[in-house]
Amino acid sequence: MPASPVILLTAFEPSGDILGASLVKALRRRQPDIRFKALGGPRLQEAGCEIIEQTTDDPAMLLDAARKVVDHRRRIQRLRAYLEQNPVDAVIPIDSPAANWDVCQATRDLLPDARIIHLVAPQLWAWGRWRVNKLRRLTDRVLCLLPFEPDWFQARDVPATFVGHPLFDRINDDPPTPHDCLSKPAGKRLALLPGSRSAEVAFNWETMTRVARTLHQQFPDLHVVIPASDERREKQIRQHPATASLDHCADIIVGHADAVYDWADAALIVSGTATLEALGHSTPTVVLYNVRYLTWLFIGRFLTTTRTYSLPNLISEWLGEGRVVPEFIPHFGRPEPVADAVRNLLTNPEAVAQQRQLYTRVHEAFGNQRFKDLAADAVLQAIAS
Known part of the structure; x- marks a missing residue:
């Protein structure tokens, strides 16, 4: 593993911002010298990431997504220029596969030695299975939140690890606030x-x-x-x-x-x-x-x-x-x-x-799996490999 590794996280929805922040905090506890950068929102920023660009406004869907295609292409151009000047050791795309495919391709093109670690598996088992070839090319490890997913991906030669689900961490750790x-x-x-x-x-x-x-x-x-x-x-x-x-x-x-x-x-x-x-x-x-x-x-x-x-x-x-x-x-x-x-x-x-x-x-x-612990360990292992 490189000394003081630099990790880029990319989140395009508020849920990804929250998930990424949880992972950043767990990684900081294990290795305080990691430097974090992010395309993300306030949660990743609060967790200690340097925000390159705010990307977690109301998520795009359907026709709204079509209107945002041009904005996304420009964002990827800016990200490519940034990575050329500021290389990273690993990229963690969080959910939002439609937006993150371009991030992964930019990483492969510009930083072929950087590890790409998907946090939240694209739901290829549900629709668009043909995309598994793209995923195989654009990932080094998929961190799965659902217990049946690793078998599906590994059968298609995509490295995958089950890391539990963060909502069970929250349910177990945080008592409900009454209203x-x-x-x-x-x-x-x-x-x-x-x-x-x-x-x-x-x-x-x-x-x-x-x-x-x-x-x-x-x-x-x-x-x-x-x-x-x-x-x-x-x-x-x-x-x-x-x-x-x-x-x-x-x-x-x-x-x-x-x-x-x-x-x-x-x-x-x-x-x-x-x-x-x-x-x-x-x-x-x-x-x-x-x-x-x-x-x-x-x-x-x-x-x-x-x-x-x-x-x-x-x-x-x-x-x-x-x-x-x-x-x-x-x-x-x-x-x-x-x-x-x-x-x-x-x-x-x-x-x-x-x-x-x-x-x-x-x-x-789901067992007694602790998402924060398993995900952080899997990221560090992927970077070190």
């Missing part, structure tokens, strides 16, 4: 989690409100809590036309998701990492993800290589079990079947017990 709205008297208690990206909220929120209204008709004392991921999502949810229909039974708050999971009798969640958070709290869950029908018919179904999409179900099937949670993915139909699935969890103790039993099996697949 006043969770102490209100209530009958049935429902959590709605519409996603952390603006496009996720835009695509899914109206369906979620229709499900909640349907349930409120049957359970007049239903209390709904929506823990928005940040202030931007809170504003987006409050301003959405469909939100007014929930004014009489819902509270919108920022954060406190862990406390909401513990409070809720059931949760309706847009597919993503939040489904694993619910699993970690043993919260009965239904998973949803709306897709435009024509997009799915002509594009989506040809790109995907799995018919299971939610993370708890993917892991459960890998373990040889059945599906853990009802999932409506892709969903482009009526809200009534979704409401029926949530109603079953609100009224059927046997369904809840069965889901929690499978939750335990899935949780055991």
